[in-house]
Every structure is written in C-alpha cells, then in structure tokens.
Amino acid sequence: MKNMKYHFITRSAIIALPLQDCSIKDYMSSTYQKNVLFDCILLPKYSGLLIHYLFLILMTIVSFLSIHNTVAQPLSITLAAEDSWPPFADEFGRGISHNIIRHAFEQVDVNISTIVVPYARGLIMTERGSVDGVFNVTREQSTIDRFVFGNEPLFTITASFFFAKDYPTVAKNKWQLPTESTIGIINGYEYGDEFTTLVEKRKLQVITVDSQRQLTNLLLVGRIDSAIMYDLVADVYIKRMGVNNDIQAKFNNHTSKIFVAFSKLNPQSKHLSELLDKGLIALKKQGKYQQLLLPLND
Secondary structure: OEEOOOOOOOOOOEEEOOOOOEEOOOOOOOOOEEEEEOOOOOOOOOOOHHHHHHHHHHHHHHHHHHHHHHHHHEEEEEEEEOOOOOOEEEOOOOOOOOHHHHHHHHOEEEEEEEEEEEEEHHHHHHHHHHOOOOEEEEEOHHOOOOOOOOOHHHEEEEEEEEEOOOOOOOOOOOOOOOOEEEEEEEEEOOOOOOOHHHHHHHHHEEEEEEEHHHHHHHHHHOOEEEEEHHHHHHHHHHHHHHOOOEEEEEEEEEEEEEEEEOOOOOOHHHHHHHHHHHHHHHHHHHHHHHHHHHOOOO
C-alpha cells in the first residue's frame, strides 16, 4: 500500500494524495476555524484504524467547539415598543412594560433591543417579520389570528368609557349607551371581543385618532360623546393636561390581559413565548414582579 496524504476538511470529502513525509499540522486558530490538515505516513497494517481514530478525534473537537459557541452566544431579539402608552411605554423607551420584559428575558439569558414606534406600526412590523415581536397587545380573537402568544400576561389592565363631567348620561353600563352615540378610540388598539357587537347593537359612531391626548381634547370640546381609554394611561394624560376636574370614567368597557405578541413569520416565536413565560414565572417566584409594576422602578 502506498504512503498517502489525507486531507480532512469539516463537512467535506477526505482526499488521498501521495505523501513522502510524516507530520500532523493543526491549523485551527483561536477563532475556532474548522479546517484541520493531517499529514502522515500510514503504515499499511494500521492505516484504516488510524484514519478511523483521527476522524473520531476531529469530529469530537468540532462538536465540542460547536456546543461551546452555542452556549457562549445568548439569544438576541428585537421588539417594537409603542411610544405613547405611559406609564407602560413612552416615547423614550421607558415604562413598566419595558422593565418587566427586560427583567423577564434576563432570567432566561435572552438579550432584547427595542424600537420605539406608534402602536399600529409596531403591529405591522411584527406581522411582516421586521421585528420579532411587539408589546403591549391584548390577546383576543383578532390578535390570536395574527400573532403568537405565550400563556403568562405581562399584567392585567382595565379600560373604561370616559365622559366630560358636564355631559348628561344616564347609562350605567356600555349596553345602555344611547344609540348612535359617538365614541372615540385609538387607531390599532384592541377593545375586547365584545366591542364589535356593542357597536352594531347600539349603532355607535366610531371616531379613530392616533393619541390619548387627541381623545381627551375631543371630549373637552364636545366632538365625541365618550372615549374608551385604559384607566391608568388616561390618568397620566388627564393629569398632564390638568383636566382632572373636567373628565371622568363612568363604567367599564373591558379588562385586558396584556402580552408580548410574537411574529408568526419567525420560526422561533413559539420558543420565545415559552422563554418569556418562564422568565415571568421566575420573577414572580423571586418576589420581584410586584416591584416591577411600580412606574418609577428601573
């Protein structure tokens, strides 16, 4: 049997060439390049066994390095965060939602970056796969059809019908709203699975705007009869605008469980939702979750 030179390359063929000398050269660099060159004189009696052992050693090294690289590189994702929903998310990328999500993903070694955009745009970006997910989304039938959700909500929040204090109304709940009332809502927001039925039954006229401030102003000038706003968010804007004595909530519209919605175009979305669930559960067990619900907690 001739002396042969065997060139081993990861994910490639084994090429045999004539060989005159005997040496083993390892060209694997500190950056873990995967090509290793073996030069040796193979004794006819043991050549097959030697090739087998060298091949096993090479595969062991490559497998170890692959595992090492996987462990050393934590998962990184990008989420869209809405820009006008304080105290949960504001235009500066701050708020309760940011705190909870960041700390929950830290529990499971996931790095996140956020892009602050209007809520409706965040939904579209997630649907198109431009980002991995978006918050703060109500899990209802309309959103379940569009996104992937976990089981653990970030928090639960209520939304109410707000009226100008001098507006005459005898309704005690949303089903008693005068027919053809004009109701203001925010573009892209979810208002519960009953909202469409309510609009149809009470023949409501719905006006859509882009911000809580616009809704508040429309109430103040009488352009709409009522506005549906999330209670804690409305409190922030009413206080900022100094109209505490002019606007009030009269009855509930719905209670929402708020989630991160992940893109259906991302094959990792189910896994990401499960990791977030795991992180949220860990925060609750550690007693940190309630602290993160405080608006000024960082």
